[in-house]
Amino acid sequence: MENIVEQLNPAQREAVVNFEGPSLIVAGAGSGKTRVLTSRIAYMIASGVAPHNILALTFTNKAAAEMRQRIESMIGERSRWIQMGTFHSVFLRILRAEAGRIGYPPAFTIYDTTDSVSLVRSICREMMLGDNEKYKPKNVFSKISRLKNDLITPAVYAEDAEFAAEDRKRGTGQFLEIYKRYTAQCKANGAMDFDDLLLNMVVLFKGHPDVLEKWRERFRYILVDEYQDTNHVQYLIVKALAMGHGNICVVGDDSQSIYSFRGARIENILGFKRDFPSARIYKLEQNYRSTQVIVGAANGVIARNEGSGELKKECFSAGERGENIKLLRAYTDREEAEMVAGEIRTLGRGGNAHGGLAGASSQAGSSRSEPVPWSEIAVLYRVNALSRGIEEALRRRDIPYKIYRGHSFFDRKEIKDLLGYLRLVVNPRDDEAFKRVVNYPARGIGEVTLGRVAAAAREKDISLWEAAVESEDRKIGAFTELVQGLSLRRAEMSLYEFGREVAVRTGIIGIYRAEGSAEGASALENIEELLNSMAAEPDVAIEEDGETTDGGAAGGQAAALTLEDWLGNVALMTDMDSDDDTENRDRVTLMTVHSAKGLEFRHVFIVGLEEELFPLVRDGDSTEIEEERRLFYVALTRAKERSFVSMAGSRFIHGSMAFRRPSRFVREIDRRFLDGSVMDDAMHRGGGGGGFGRADKPTWEPRKVGTPTASYAARNVVPVVPDARFRKVSAAPSRPADGETRTPANSDFAPGTRVAHAKFGRGTVEQVEIMAGAASAADLKITVTFDSPAHGRKTLLSKFAKLEIL
DNA sequence: CGGACGAGGATTTTT
């Protein structure tokens, strides 16, 4: 127990040891927040609290995994009984256990944003609102999402006359009806979207006090990370669970609240003391990460925000003074990128550190003449669009880099398609999954056929799947048989084998194998990665009781990961969770400031420090500016040794060149900490569109269309599985007699055949392929090189292009 | 199906 606390400073120690009752830990950037959180949990357990009674909530899987690992290294195997994870994943477990109480099947599906938007789209179409731009599915859905996060259900919405008035004014009178249908459809499909995973917790607790009571008793100690990022529903759930025992510990930093756009409420952390008047507040003010310059500059900047009252803290650096922040001013965005790349080159110069050997020392405070590993350098920007210029400049100098973008691994088509089948197997009511895969791989089920199924479903008020099963259509029959066949085999094999079986038998793998392109290879690789995750160990079931089986390493481990659980995990996972394994290690990192939160680098470049870009605001709303300022604070405090800030006097924005004014944030950095000044430059004086320095001779050059971004070279791919299916098809193009094969002389097409086309004239057949998953041999893909150079080589489908054989 | 084409939009992102 002593050893847990030993290494902590007094403030940290206080925050760790006093684990009874409500606590608010205000943790400045780099103040050892995770350490305190994990030590506190370890300390609790060492003091006799059962791991089983601890609930620890984070926002990202990454944070949860990191915490779990650190706790495990402190207390070992017992840590697995701690209920730890993201809000969504923990609540998912609870909702699975309680699904029946709120009218959901235990195997309910999770809709990601794409599913949700496409459901909204089909509802809009159904309501003949399809092409009305007041009802763009994306916007409608984001409104629905916002409402749910504020606990405004369709019923609540309907009661409020103001909402109706507002909608009428804006010409969105149908919104409520869409919202209603969306909610009803999700429920009918046995599906919850991301917001439902939170909202339904409130529904569950409100409607079933006994259930709430049960979980309250279970989670006698609750910890919440990044509390400043919680939204209203999350706040309510946490509060509901903590009421009574009051053992709630929230950790956060109001200065780093940067997610209001997705519903985060900084008031949650600011008002914690009001919610729990007996709360004790601990402030972690010593920064272990950065130099005095960086902490000092960041403090100065954030001080411009309206004070945060009780939570106000005074961060100080434990380290050396460090070098000043360097300001890089450029005339153009192109030049800015060059300057940044140049500085990076200088930092990382010196041959052998980057030769692929482990290389440069990474000890803090190492002599500055030593080359810095690329991985210790980051370029941060406010918007992703700024990455391009930086990328090009880095490429020109052969500096390796990697880019983080927001999109999810599970947004990839190949992944969604495979998941679609798996989802359908688990939950046949999932209409979105049905629609996604019913004709993929193509099996000739078109709009008409599908329309009939949909009509039947609507008429009898059953799911698409049920309607499909009843359908007489032969193609639909083939589809349902395929899925039923797969379902049957599910019990016979392990999850991993089953996944593979689905990938192969549906033909998805065949499609990508046949492609033979880099994209196809990467798709196969992604599929492989997905399948591999099916072999993982399951988490401890939420209802398992740690106390009864406690101690034995094998305790409660018999159960294998179920498909339902796996699908749940997968739906709640993102790209971020599965990166840095590869040899992509020693690279400069390019990312948005938002995604850099929580990370640290020795050297950080913050680019595009110009008004209307950073801060990026339309009007001058002070709450918005304050959030932007916090964002800048986050950016600055990522650096351990040195920060660089850069700006350009002119920049291409949406294709046209615009003059830029330096960001107010740069001026807010105390001059003592800044090398180079904004004020004394001609660049600043002119302002506006008028006189920008000597802008008569701009140094920018016309944009070249860059080579396609290829920061991640396609890796060599081992075929996922020898693909018998595709081979068979292509080797035996003649079709088994199924009564529908009266193709006009398909076999006449062969490489070398001379053909004529109505529009393109004459040509020679190069290649003939059967389309994967084709329902009939009529679907031939024919590549023809036309005699006329104007038309060149084209790929045609025999079904459509009326080719004449000469 | 998949390629071609035109319109419209273009923060920040997790789950």
Place this chain on the structure above:
DNA sequence: TCCTCGTCCG
């Protein structure tokens, strides 16, 4: 300017 999405067409 450039990328994404939806529609049209062979």
